[in-house]
Every structure is written in C-alpha cells, then in structure tokens.
Amino acid sequence: MARKATDTPMGTAKKKKTRIKARTKTRTSKATTTRSEHRAKIRAKTEAKTGAKTGAKAGAKARSKTGAQPRKTHQDQKAQKTRKARTAQKVSWPDGAVQLFVASAPGVEALLEAELQRLTKFETKAVPGGVELEGDATTLYRIALGSGLGTHLMLRLGTFSARRFEVLVRKTAKLPFRAILGDDVRFEVTAKCRKSRLHHTGAVAERVTTAVAEARGYGQKSGPLVAIQCRIEHDEVTLSLDLTGEPLWKRGYRSETAKAPLREDLALALVLSSGWDPTTPLVDPFCGSGTILIEAARHALGLLPGSGRSFLFEALPFFDRGRFLAARDSLQAEMGRPDAAPLIRGADRNAGAVEAARNNAKRGQVGHVVTVEEAAISKAMVFDVLKESTETHGAVVSNPPHGHRVGDPRTLQRLYQSLGNRIGELPDGCPVALLVRDARIARSVGVPLETRLLTDQGGTKVRILAGVTGARGGPNAKGAKGAKDARGSKSSKSSKSSKSPKSSKSTESPS
Ligand SMILES: C[S@@+](CC[C@H](N)C(=O)[O-])C[C@H]1O[C@@H](n2cnc3c(N)ncnc32)[C@H](O)[C@@H]1O
Incomplete structure (x- = not known):
C-alpha cells in the first residue's frame, strides 16, 4: 500500500523536528517575557533607590549593571511617531475635515461651485477643472449623492515639494495609505508633470506605486481598483485618490442610447x-x-443625481453605511x-x-x-x-x-x-x-x-x-x-x- 510522505521514517523524523522547533519557539518567547519582567523589576528597584526617574547617564549605568536593552534610537522614536500619526489619522477621519476636490468638465466650474454651496456648509473655491473644499465624511456623501455637475470626487492625500525621486518616495510613503485604503483595495497610479524637475510621468508613477505599496504593505489584493493621481507642478506634488470610481455623470438610468448622446x-x-x-x-x-x-x-x-448608483468609497475602510444613509435621507428631504x-x-x-x-x-x-x-x-x-x-x-x-x-x-x-x-x-x-x-x-x-x-x-x-x-x-x-x-x-x-x-x-x- 502506498504510504503518505509523512508516514515514511523520513516523514516521522520531520514531524519530530517540527515538534522540537515548536517547543524551542515557545521557550524562546516565554524566556523573553521572563527577561523583560526581570528587567522591569530591576529598573523599578533602581528608580526606587535613586528616588527619581533614571536620567540618560543613570539609565546607561543602570543598564550596564543590569544588562538591560539600550535606549530607543532616534529612528525607533521616529517610526513610533509615524505609527501614532497614522492611528490619529484613522481616528480623526471621517469626523475631521479633509481636503476634497470635485472635478468638473471645463467651463462648468462656476455652476458646480454654486451647486456645492447648496450641498455643504464648508467654504468652496472654484479653480480650473473643478472646486476645492474641506469636508468630513458627511460632506463627501452629500456631494456624491447631490452633485449633478461634478465628474469625480477626489480626496487630497497630501501636498509637498519634491525635486528628487528619493524625496518623492520618502514623503509619499509617510502618507496614511493603510488607514485610507485598508488591506485589500488594489490601486493604480497616474502621473502628470508640468514645469518640474521630476518630469518623467512613467518614472514618477512607478516610484509612487512603490512608495504606496511600502506604506500599506505588500501582498495579493483582490478588492476594487482605486486610482491614485500624482500631479507635479512647479515641483509641488499633489497626491489625490479618486473616491467615486465610475464618473459621477453616470447616474445609472441611461442604459439605452441613441446617436450622439449628451453626457x-x-x-x-x-x-x-x-x-x-x-x-x-x-x-x-x-x-x-x-x-x-x-x-x-x-x-x-x-431627485438626487447619485441616488441610483453606487460609489467606490463604499468599499473603503472609513465608509460608514449608517452615516451614508442618514446623509441621503436628510438631503432628499431638503431637496425633494x-x-x-x-x-x-x-x-x-x-x-x-x-x-x-x-x-x-x-x-x-x-x-x-x-x-x-x-x-x-x-x-x-x-x-x-x-x-x-x-x-x-x-x-x-x-x-x-x-x-x-x-x-x-x-x-x-x-x-x-x-x-x-x-x-x-x-x-x-x-x-x-x-x-x-x-x-x-x-x-x-x-x-x-x-x-x-x-x-x-x-x-x-x-x-x-x-x-x-x-x-x-x-x-x-x-x-x-x-x-x-x-x-x-x-x-x-x-x-x-x-x-x-x-x-x-x-x-x-x-x-
Ligand atoms: C445630438 S442628438 C441629441 C442627443 C440627445 N441630447 C441625447 O442625449 O441622446 C440629435 C438628435 O436629433 C435627431 N434629429 C435629427 N434630425 C431631426 C429632425 N429633422 N427632426 C427631429 N429630430 C431630428 C436625431 O435623431 C438625434 O437623436
């Protein structure tokens, strides 16, 4: 009878090895716990003896006596700060205000601004190609559902100066991609460069892709695809995320068209x-x-322009369906x-x-x-x-x-x-x-x-x-x-x- 690979003497040996490894692992982790507890006790004793928190010198002395781990390096502290900032960002969004950009067809900006002023309480600014404003998640939901003139709704992720690729990558990787995209969303980067030292759009898109992947972790993703836009103008980088997916003008009712349909x-x-x-x-x-x-x-x-469709942001981690439905109901009551x-x-x-x-x-x-x-x-x-x-x-x-x-x-x-x-x-x-x-x-x-x-x-x-x-x-x-x-x-x-x-x-x- 054919035996499974694990039933062979070799297989038994392997099993034994794995068991030993597992035991070693457990021992190691237990030992670490015991050592750290031990170190904490010694630190407490030292502090009790000196009557104060151990300063840098005293700490070093105590550490050399007790054999405790060295103090955190500058880099460790920086990494910790970044982690804290990321968590803060996760907590503040969607309640805190973020920078939004509503894109429109050229020439429609002034009409769009008037429309947005009816939809939000935040200040708006019409610029070529759309309207800039600050807003929280409710603002975002109201615009997505209530704007008939916008084409895309973008979340401004960050703005910074960069004249070298290293700077572009370093500053991009600091942005809170993990908090905003979550673990499963796929992304693609497009780049536009104008009057800037970094002018090769292909290379810019490639570096930003690497930086974003580093910031949110590598691995196979199977979620929806989001577009990240990198615009560099006069060496000023703006990174934005398209939150709508399908353009806003696709309301969902026009599944039959005739010749030359109008958007x-x-x-x-x-x-x-x-x-x-x-x-x-x-x-x-x-x-x-x-x-x-x-x-x-x-x-x-x-009737709300966006009431008959879905939006890409519904698949992002910050999305709150209860809040979205509440925004829809109150907007419909105001406008209906x-x-x-x-x-x-x-x-x-x-x-x-x-x-x-x-x-x-x-x-x-x-x-x-x-x-x-x-x-x-x-x-x-x-x-x-x-x-x-x-x-x-x-x-x-x-x-x-x-x-x-x-x-x-x-x-x-x-x-x-x-x-x-x-x-x-x-x-x-x-x-x-x-x-x-x-x-x-x-x-x-x-x-x-x-x-x-x-x-x-x-x-x-x-x-x-x-x-x-x-x-x-x-x-x-x-x-x-x-x-x-x-x-x-x-x-x-x-x-x-x-x-x-x-x-x-x-x-x-x-x-
Ligand atoms: C530019 S298309 C209008 C598209 C429309 N706004 C839409 O969104 O689908 C012009 C329309 O005029 C119609 N048309 C052309 N000559 C016409 C005529 N003499 N009388 C009535 N309709 C005509 C065509 O059949 C075509 O549907």
Missing part, C-alpha cells in the same frame, strides 16, 4: 444655464435618448419636491431614440412627467405646451445635431432654420438654450443667443448658448426681417410685430 452633467449644465423656471414646461425637439428631458425632470422634482409636476416634452424623428428616451425616463423615475413624441421638427406638437399664456413661459432646451455626418453644411443650416421657425411661433419671453458645436450655424435659429459657457464633450469643443424669444434681434423682435413669412399663419401674439429668421423652408437633417 448627463453637460445636459444638466445646459438646463441650469437656460434660465428655465422648473415650475414651467420644458421642450427638447431633438431629444435623442432623452438626457436633457430626464435631467430637467429630476432637477424639477428634486414630490408634488412638483412639470410638463417635460420631447420629440425626435428617430423611432429608436424615442423608445430609448421613454425607457430611460422610466428608469430615471420620471416616466410620469416626461412625454416623448416621434416627429420631425417641422411637425412636432411639443411646442404647443409653450404657447399657452402664463405669467412665466416655458423653455426650449436642446442639443440639435452637430452635423458630423450631415456633410453639406447648408443642410444643417436649414435644420436650424426649421427650429427657428418653430421657436418663432412662441410668445416673447421664452428662454431658449442650445448646446452646439458651431455658433455661426446656431445664428440661423434667429434668436439672439449669448455664449454661457464653453466646454468639451468627448474631445469636441462645444458651447452653451442661451437667450430669450422676443429679445432685440430675435425673430419675435420688432423690426426683425421676414419673421411673418418664416412662421406662416401660426404665429403667436408677439409675432404680429416681429420678423423671421433668414429662411422659411422647413427641412429635416439627412438620414
């Missing part, structure tokens, strides 16, 4: 820049997958307007887009206030809701085709003129806001539109234009040329005295 944060920036009063109707005649309609409806109802019933109307000539918009609206919990019609711009009934006379008028907020695939710019121009014709039917005072690529083509709409912000969508420069119907120079304005022709007989009360955009021809964009 959720930019759709909200467009709505907020339009001058729309959320108690009045809003119309998007080129609604695609419905992003503008859904963002507008959720804003009007006071469950009785609001705005009329949000969309149209698109593409049946697939209409279907996607309807389904996305349901997922976004606004299926009951958003209605979408399958119609081309020239026939869409959605504008009717804006013609009813009220004290404050509803708005047209849209992201018309940019013309990537249109080819002939004149066709695109005719499409904008069609939009202008429909806007020309509206009473004076209706806010109009468009997100476009080409401001010159947008002039065909005939409403004087001002640039509210310049931003970037997927590497393409886009701008948000806004104005009001009937304003000087618009199709409803007194003295504007040819307004009546353009609008035909369906003109509103204000059209009697106003003129049209350049062309009256109603044209669709090519398929």
